[in-house]
Amino acid sequence: MNRQHWRPGPPLLGVMTGWVALLAWAGLVKLPWDYLSTALLGGLAMALVGSLLRTLPLPAYVVPLAQAVVGALALNMVIAHQQSFLGVVPKLSSVREVVFSIGNGAASLNAYVSPVAANPHDTRAMLMACGLAVLWSVDVLAFTLRRPSLVALPLLITLSIPVSILQDPLALPVFIGTALLFLRLLATEHLDRVRAWGTGSTKADQPALNVLWQVSLVAVLTALLTAPLVPVADLLHRQPGDGDGTSGTSFQLSAVNPFVRLRRDLVQKTHTPLVYARTDALSTSYLRTTVLDQFTSDDWRPSPRNLPGSNSANSAFPNAPGLLPGAGGRTDTWTLQLAPYFSTTWLPLPYPILDLHVQGGWRYDSRTLDVALTGPSAPPELKYTATAFSPTIKASALDQAVKAPRKVAGPMTAVPRDLPEVIRTQAREVTKGARTDFGKAVALQNWFRQGGGFRYSLHRRAGSGMALLASFVTDDRVGYCEQFAAAMAAMGRALGIPSRVVVGFLDGTAQKDGRILYTSDERHAWPEMYFTGVGWVRFEPTPSQRSGASPAYTRQVDTAPTPTTAPSRAATPRSSPEAAAAAAKSAKKDQGWSLPWWPAVTLLVLVLLGTVPALVRAVQRRRRLSGADPVHLAEGAWAELRATALDLGLEWPDGGTPRDQARRVVAQVPAEADDVRSLEGLLVQVERGRYARRGSSAGASEQTTTLVDEERARTVETVEHWRRSMVSSVDRERSWRRRLWPVSVVRPRG
Numbered sequence: 021m022n023r024q025h026w027r028p029g030p031p032l033l034g035v036m037t038g039w040v041a042l043l044a045w046a047g048l049v050k051l052p053w054d055y056l057s058t059a060l061l062g063g064l065a066m067a068l069v070g071s072l073l074r075t076l077p078l079p080a081y082v083v084p085l086a087q088a089v090v091g092a093l094a095l096n097m098v099i100a101h102q103q104s105f106l107g108v109v110p111k112l113s114s115v116r117e118v119v120f121s122i123g124n125g126a127a128s129l130n131a132y133v134s135p136v137a138a139n140p141h142d143t144r145a146m147l148m149a150c151g152l153a154v155l156w157s158v159d160v161l162a163f164t165l166r167r168p169s170l171v172a173l174p175l176l177i178t179l180s181i182p183v184s185i186l187q188d189p190l191a192l193p194v195f196i197g198t199a200l201l202f203l204r205l206l207a208t209e210h211l212d213r214v215r216a217w218g219t220g221s222t223k224a225d226q227p228a229l230n231v232l233w234q235v236s237l238v239a240v241l242t243a244l245l246t247a248p249l250v251p252v253a254d255l256l257h258r259q260p261g262d263g264d265g266t267s268g269t270s271f272q273l274s275a276v277n278p279f280v281r282l283r284r285d286l287v288q289k290t291h292t293p294l295v296y297a298r299t300d301a302l303s304t305s306y307l308r309t310t311v312l313d314q315f316t317s318d319d320w321r322p323s324p325r326n327l328p329g330s331n332s333a334n335s336a337f338p339n340a341p342g343l344l345p346g347a348g349g350r351t352d353t354w355t356l357q358l359a360p361y362f363s364t365t366w367l368p369l370p371y372p373i374l375d376l377h378v379q380g381g382w383r384y385d386s387r388t389l390d391v392a393l394t395g396p397s398a399p400p401e402l403k404y405t406a407t408a409f410s411p412t413i414k415a416s417a418l419d420q421a422v423k424a425p426r427k428v429a430g431p432m433t434a435v436p437r438d439l440p441e442v443i444r445t446q447a448r449e450v451t452k453g454a455r456t457d458f459g460k461a462v463a464l465q466n467w468f469r470q471g472g473g474f475r476y477s478l479h480r481r482a483g484s485g486m487a488l489l490a491s492f493v494t495d496d497r498v499g500y501c502e503q504f505a506a507a508m509a510a511m512g513r514a515l516g517i518p519s520r521v522v523v524g525f526l527d528g529t530a531q532k533d534g535r536i537l538y539t540s541d542e543r544h545a546w547p548e549m550y551f552t553g554v555g556w557v558r559f560e561p562t563p564s565q566r567s568g569a570s571p572a573y574t575r576q577v578d579t580a581p582t583p584t585t586a587p588s589r590a591a592t593p594r595s596s597p598e599a600a601a602a603a604a605k606s607a608k609k610d611q612g613w614s615l616p617w618w619p620a621v622t623l624l625v626l627v628l629l630g631t632v633p634a635l636v637r638a639v640q641r642r643r644r645l646s647g648a649d650p651v652h653l654a655e656g657a658w659a660e661l662r663a664t665a666l667d668l669g670l671e672w673p674d675g676g677t678p679r680d681q682a683r684r685v686v687a688q689v690p691a692e693a694d695d696v697r698s699l700e701g702l703l704v705q706v707e708r709g710r711y712a713r714r715g716s717s718a719g720a721s722e723q724t725t726t727l728v729d730e731e732r733a734r735t736v737e738t739v740e741h742w743r744r745s746m747v748s749s750v751d752r753e754r755s756w757r758r759r760l761w762p763v764s765v766v767r768p769r770g
Contacts, residue, residue: 030162030163030205031067031068031070031071031159031163032064032067033201033204033205034067034155034158034159034162034163034171034205035060035063035064035066035067035155035158035159036201037158037171037175037198037201037202037204037205038063038151038154038155038157038158038174038175038178039056039059039060039063039151039155040194040197040198040201041154041175041178041179041194041198042055042056042059042151042154042155042178043056043191043194043197044178044179044181044182044191044194045147045151045178045181045182047135047182048129048135048136048143048147048182049129049135049136049140049143049144049147050135050136050140051140051144052135054140054144055143055144055147055148055151056151058094058098058144058148059147059148059151059152059155061094062090062091062094062095062098062148062151062152062155063151063152063155063156065090065091065094066087066090066091066094066152066155066156066159067155067159069086069087069090070083070084070086070087070159070163070164071163072761073086074163074164075757075761075763076763080164080165083160083164084156084159084160084164087156087159087160088156091152091153091155091156092110093110094152095118095145095148095149095152096110096114096115096118098144098145098148099114099117099118099121099141099145099148100113100114100115100117100118100121118145121141121142121145121146122142122145122146122149124142124145124146125142125143125144125145125146125147126146128142128143128146129143129146135361136361154174154175154177154178157171157174158171158174158175161173161174162205168205168206169206171202171205172202175198175202179194179195179198289541290540290541291539291540291541292359292362292539292540293359293360293362293537293538293539294358294359294362294368294525294538294539294540295307295356295357295358295359295362295368295525295528295537295538296356296357296359296531296535296536296537296538297354297355297356297357297528297535297536297538298354298355298534298535298536299352299353299354299355299408299536300352300353301350301352301354301408301410302350304370304527304528304536305370305410305527305558306370306371306524306525306526306527306544306546306558307368307369307370307524307525307528307538308368308369308370308371308390308522308523308524309364309366309367309368309369309390309523309524309525310322310366310390310522310523310524311388311390311520311521311522311523311548312520312521312522312523313387313388313431313432313520313521315434315435315436315509315510315513316436317436317437317438317485317486318485319485319506320506320509320520320521322390325385325388325392326385326386327383327384327385327392327394328383329383331383331384331385331386332382332383333367333376333378333382333383333384333391334376334377334378334379334382335375335376336374336375337372337373337374337375337376337384337389338386338389339372340371340372340389340409340555340556341387341389341428341550341555341556342424342428342550342551342552342553342554342555342556343372343411343553343554343555344553344554347411347412347553347554348411348412349409349410349411349412350409350410351374351407351408351409351410352370352407352408352409352410353405353406353407353408354369354370354405354406354407354408355403355404355405356368356369356403356404356405356406357401357402357403357404358398358400358401358402358403359401360400360401361400363398363400364393364398365392365393366390366391366392366393367382367390367391367392367393367404368524368525368538369390369391369406369408370406370408371389371408371556372389372408372409372411372555373389373406373407373408373409374407374408374409375406375407376391376404376405376406376407377404377405377406378391378402378404378405379399379402379404380393380395380398380399380402381393381394381395382394382395382398411554413554413557413571413573414573415458415573415574417551417553417554418458418551418554418557418573419456419458419459420456421456421457421458421551421552421553421554422552422553423552424518424550424551424552425552428518428550429516429518429550432513432518432519432520432550433513433516433517433518433519434513435510435513435514436486438486439486439510439514440486440487440489440490442490442493442494443489443490443493443510443511443514444514446493446494446511447464447511447512447514447515448515450463450464450467450472450511451463451464451515457515457516457517457549457551458551460512460515460517461512461517461549461559461574462574464508464511464512464559464561465508465559465560465561465570465574466574468504468507468508468561468562468563469560469561469562469563469564469570472497473497474497474498474499474504474563475497475498475563476498476499476500476562476563476565476566477498477499477500478500479498488503489503489506489507489510492507493507493511500562500566501544501545501546501562501566501567502545504545504561504562504563505521505522505545505546505547505561505562506521506545507561508547508559508561509521509547509548509549512547512549517549517550518549518550519547519548519549519550520547520548520556521545521546521547521548522545522546522547522548522558523543523544523545524543524544524545525538525542525543525544526538526542526543526544526567526568527542527568528542529542544562544567546558546559546560546561546562546567547559547561557571557573558571559571559574560574633760633761633762633765634759634760634762636762636765637663637667637762637764637765640663640764640765641660641663643656644656644657644659644660645657645660645735645736645739650705650709650731651705651708651709653705653732653735654702654705654706654708654709654735655706655709657702657735657736657738657739658678658702658706660739660743661685661739661742661743661746662674662681662764663762663764664742664743664746664747664758664764665685665746666762666763666764667757667758667762667763667764668746668747668749668750668754668755668757668758669750669754669757670685670688670689670746670749670750671684671688672684672685678703678706678707678710679703679707682699682700682703685699685742685746686699688746688749689742689745689746689749690745690749691742691745695741695742695745698734698737698738698741699738699742701738702735702738702739705735
């Protein structure tokens with residue numbers, strides 16, 4: 021059992037300690053007060069619930085579980101209140117919304133330069149969830165487990181996160197405030213033990229507290245003054261040449277799967293600007309960011325990149341793999357710029373490019389020609405220029421291409437051992453009758469876009485890995501660009517065609533100033549297949565409602581890059597800048613929230629917590645004092661005295677006799693002789709009702725006699741007088757506790 025006296029002060033101190041530490045995260049987002057205010061209110065609610073529950077004889081694990089539920093409800097109220105019952109009780113849809121918002125907030129914090137202004141709803145969800153976790157851990161460690169020294173662990177993690185991400189020194193006010201509050205928290209347990217030895221008076225503790233604050237200030241100031249004198253080794257070992265991209269040894273980069281960010285951006289539809297471009301190209305096309313060339317049992321992902329210093333991206337690029345020198349085409353100049361607050365470890369570029377001019381530690385991989393960041397984070401609004409090559413791709417050349425060389429075909433046709441046989445069977449069925457690899461690729465593309473009964477939807481389907489892929493190509497056939505690209509590339513490899521998946525952007529939208537804007541709504545994935553003499557060629561299996569027209573060479577036409585034959589921006593439906601701005605404004609409005617409702621709901625919950633137990637207690641008192649005969653009235657009156665003693669924290673020996681209980685009450689409550697005699701009269705009635713023989717005439721008579729008004733009034737007066745005396749015998753804190761949280765409501769009668 022875990023029972024303590026109700027003392028809300030220390031838990032509130034714990035909330036303030038954790039909350040001051042959360043101020044260190046303010047530099048991560050543009051509007052830090054959004055998460056700070058909601059985290060503070062949620063933390064206060066968890067602290068009050070915990071301090072009240074700890075007064076009850078409950079198992080220790082119940083309190084942190086209840087606090088976690090309160091925190092989850094607070095998070096649900098802020099993030100998905102419109103999808104919840106009465107804005108409080110979660111529905112399944114609201115739970116999914118909360119989980120998705122937290123994940124998307126994490127992706128936004130990872131994708132954009134701090135302070136992040138994009139997706140404020142989701143970044144607030146992410147930071148509030150983490151903040152509530154910090155405040156919950158502080159309360160559990162300090163007051164449930166009673167190990168306040170362990171609070172240092174969540175506090176250190178909280179303070180170190182922004183230092184490692186922002187690479188800025190921790191603000192001194194935040195450090196000093198957190199340190200002082202933590203030291204005061206450490207003293208809580210010691211002071212509680214001292215009070216347990218004595219009378220519990222806080223006046224004797226004041227000198228000790230004054231000394232504590234003085235020692236704390238000296239300790240903090242000493243730490244600040246001596247920190248620069250401590251030698252610290254360089255923990256970030258950088259290889260020679262890392263960051264400048266000019267020389268040095270190889271840099272191994274293992275990338276995370278970009279599909280996660282892709283879907284979140286598509287679902288959110290925030291129309292967040294990411295890349296601006298200017299070009300003299302007659303027609304524009306997709307921008308690539310990442311090549312996913314490793315096909316595993318779980319998903320498509322980038323293979324580990326080998327990025328030596330000689331592969332500096334600020335230079336001329338080698339020929340695109342598989343593209344023969346002298347191939348016809350057009351050379352175009354591109355000037356690109358990352359939008360404010362957008363950062364990326366993969367550089368958006370057209371494909372293929374001849375040379376690139378970019379500042380920073382960017383390097384290219386010789387196999388994929390995607391460009392990755394190996395040095396410090398790119399500066400905000402990074403601007404770079406590229407010379408791109410638009411080859412003339414003819415269907416006849418693709419149709420006559422010879423088999424790919426072994427060094428390409430080997431890794432690019434590899435499939436997992438657990439690839440379902442149904443994928444191979446379906447691939448052979450779809451391409452039946454096609455004589456060449458190009459014919460098979462076109463057959464696959466057309467099957468996904470037209471003949472296979474597929475439907476484009478951002479709704480997430482159940483399952484993962486190979487099971488989801490098999491379901492998609494057989495019976496489900498509902499998905500978005502990730503599923504279409506992954507499925508076509510998998511079926512291509514199953515047929516022996518070198519295939520991979522590419523993540524990037526659909527063609528952007530022309531702006532009034534002549535630039536092309538690529539937003540989060542244009543994120544896209546598509547498959548590429550390899551044909552000797554041309555190299556990696558783009559295909560488009562995603563239905564036209566999302567991707568527009570398929571590449572012209574897959575429609576068996578000559579694709580010299582002219583305005584009449586190449587796919588242009590006009591071929592893909594795009595909203596106007598005005599419509600896009602209106603949609604973005606509408607989305608922002610839908611995802612926004614109004615500050616007044618959250619404090620109001622929190623206040624309502626606190627009011628209910630403070631009034632409902634008192635109302636229940638009043639109903640119980642009325643019922644106990646409404647007995648119809650002397651025995652029931654006496655028992656009800658005695659039960660009311662017991663409940664009052666429990667509410668006030670007075671001793672009431674449930675295992676003793678009524679006379680023992682009466683003696684204990686008289687010993688704790690100052691009373692006159694007449695008051696003691698009135699209590700003794702009530703005691704006699706209780707003893708007669710409990711111990712008199714049921715067969716005796718006296719007992720039977722008293723159990724059936726109807727109470728006269730005078731006797732009832734005398735009993736009620738005795739109970740009310742002793743209730744007032746018991747209340748006046750305790751301090752104000754316990755008196756208020758009796759009103760706000762009467763523990764007798766939930767304590768079974770002993």
